[in-house]
Structures are given as structure tokens and as C-alpha cells.
Amino acid sequence: MRLLLVEDSARLRDLVSETIHEAGWRIDALPTAGDGRIALQSVEYDLVMLDLGLPDEDGLDFLRDMRKAGLTIPILILTARSAIDERIAGLDAGADDYLTKPFNNGELLARIRALLRRAPIATMPILGFGSLTFDVAKTALTCGAKEIALTPMENSLMQLLMRNAGKVVPKRRIESVLSEFGGERTTNAIELAVSRLRKKLDGLPTDVAVETVRGVGYLLRETSS
Known part of the structure; x- marks a missing residue:
């Protein structure tokens, strides 16, 4: 949010x-x-x-x-x-x-x-991908009945990835969205946020993973059909 x-x-x-x-x-x-x-x-x-x-x-x-x-x-x-x-x-x-x-x-x-x-549904949706659900208004990510605790930065990152699920999100786009306006978010900070998000997803029975597309950005994909 x-x-x-x-x-x-x-x-x-x-x-x-x-x-x-x-x-x-x-x-x-x-x-x-x-x-x-x-x-x-x-x-x-x-x-x-x-x-x-x-x-x-x-x-x-x-x-x-x-x-x-x-x-x-x-x-x-x-x-x-x-x-x-x-x-x-x-x-x-x-x-x-x-x-x-x-x-x-x-x-x-x-x-x-x-x-x-x-807010209009088109603006404030309940995002869904695989076994994950993201309530934009509440900034709440859930897997089944379990809510996943995320930091504000991880919340913003997850929302961006879920809005673009199945598509590669360029690093520049991520840096822009996660930075405060007029500020700067380093590549290392983005990579750390992705790493922490992956660890939280790995600990759940989810069929969704964050994939690195080298030199481009990140992709949220389903790991099984």
C-alpha cells in the first residue's frame, strides 16, 4: 500500500x-x-x-x-x-x-x-495467484488459512509481483515502487527483500516461487499445475 x-x-x-x-x-x-x-x-x-x-x-x-x-x-x-x-x-x-x-x-x-x-474493485482488488491471496486494502498475504507476516517493504514487493504474476518485473520498476518518492533503494536492499520473501514462502505449502531472471528482474511463477 x-x-x-x-x-x-x-x-x-x-x-x-x-x-x-x-x-x-x-x-x-x-x-x-x-x-x-x-x-x-x-x-x-x-x-x-x-x-x-x-x-x-x-x-x-x-x-x-x-x-x-x-x-x-x-x-x-x-x-x-x-x-x-x-x-x-x-x-x-x-x-x-x-x-x-x-x-x-x-x-x-x-x-x-x-x-x-x-475503493473500486479494479483499484483495490483481492489478488490471487496459485495458493496465495493478497488483500490489497489490508496488505495481508495468506496461504490457505494462514496469514504470512511481512514487513512493509516485503508487502510492497509481494503486491507488485502478484499484480504482475507470470510476468518478469524489471529491477528498475521494483526499485521505483519500493523507494520513497525522491529517495533511492539500492539493488542490495531489493535482493535482501526478495531473499527474505523466498524464505517465508519456502516455509509454507505453497505452489508459488519468486524466480530470478538474471540481468532483468524477478518473476512470480507457479511451481506446479
Whole structure:
């Protein structure tokens, strides 16, 4: 699960990022609408959290542009604008929910979970391959009735592989998806995550394996028909 936060307050970006990381999700926290636009062109997100009082443009204009561009993922407004007409304007502009500042971290997570549950099936599917099932909204991987405990990085890697099951996923694509926006994920870190994921799958009665395609990337394949 990867979320985008567009918020000009550095302190709030840090606090929300910490909350999201503790929940087991990934987040890119950016200060301006311009940064958010670039991020949306580069990364596939599951949900956007948007402040309305951005330094480079009004958040409502950014919100309308996202919807005009065909972005269908959930958008949660986080703002100090608490007047009822402001809430109506945000929802009418295309937001799915509206949370006023200051807010409780528990409520923030509850609203995110609710939005992810209501997301379109095409956006938030239950992925299945062989004996494995991955619930995207819950970031939960299961083999039969057993849930497999994964780190946030392993969760992101498994989701990417299952979305592309049977196809080779290039290393560059993996590095892009697993890195925080604007950061960098080394090849060694990717290989370590793959190794740990393999060990967890090897300990289960699953018919799925992660295969290395030398010089290219990784492939999730079924080991038996």
C-alpha cells in the first residue's frame, strides 16, 4: 500500500508519515501541489491525502485537476478549513472524505481504512495467484488459512509481483515502487527483500516461487499445475 500526502507543514508531514509507517503502509509526503503532480505522474498510489492551503496553488484546484485527469483513487482532504461551506466545496470538487485539523491519528487511520474498503474493485482488488491471496486494502498475504507476516517493504514487493504474476518485473520498476518518492533503494536492499520473501514462502505449502531472471528482474511463477 502506498499513499501520497501533499501538505506544506513539515511537522504535520513528519507526524502523519510516522503514523502511516507504523500502520505498515508506505507514504510519500510532499510540500507543494507541483511536487504532488510530479509524483502522481511517476508512481501508482492507492490513496491521496491533500491539504487545501498549499503554498503554490489552492488545494481545491489541484483536487479538481486530479479528477479531470481521470484519477479515481480515494482522496482525503486534511485541512484547517472547518466551515460547512468549505467541506461542501471540497466534497463537490471530488474529495471522498474530509478531516479537519487538528485530528486524532486513530481517526485518520480509520478513515483511510474505510476509504480503501470502498475503493473500486479494479483499484483495490483481492489478488490471487496459485495458493496465495493478497488483500490489497489490508496488505495481508495468506496461504490457505494462514496469514504470512511481512514487513512493509516485503508487502510492497509481494503486491507488485502478484499484480504482475507470470510476468518478469524489471529491477528498475521494483526499485521505483519500493523507494520513497525522491529517495533511492539500492539493488542490495531489493535482493535482501526478495531473499527474505523466498524464505517465508519456502516455509509454507505453497505452489508459488519468486524466480530470478538474471540481468532483468524477478518473476512470480507457479511451481506446479
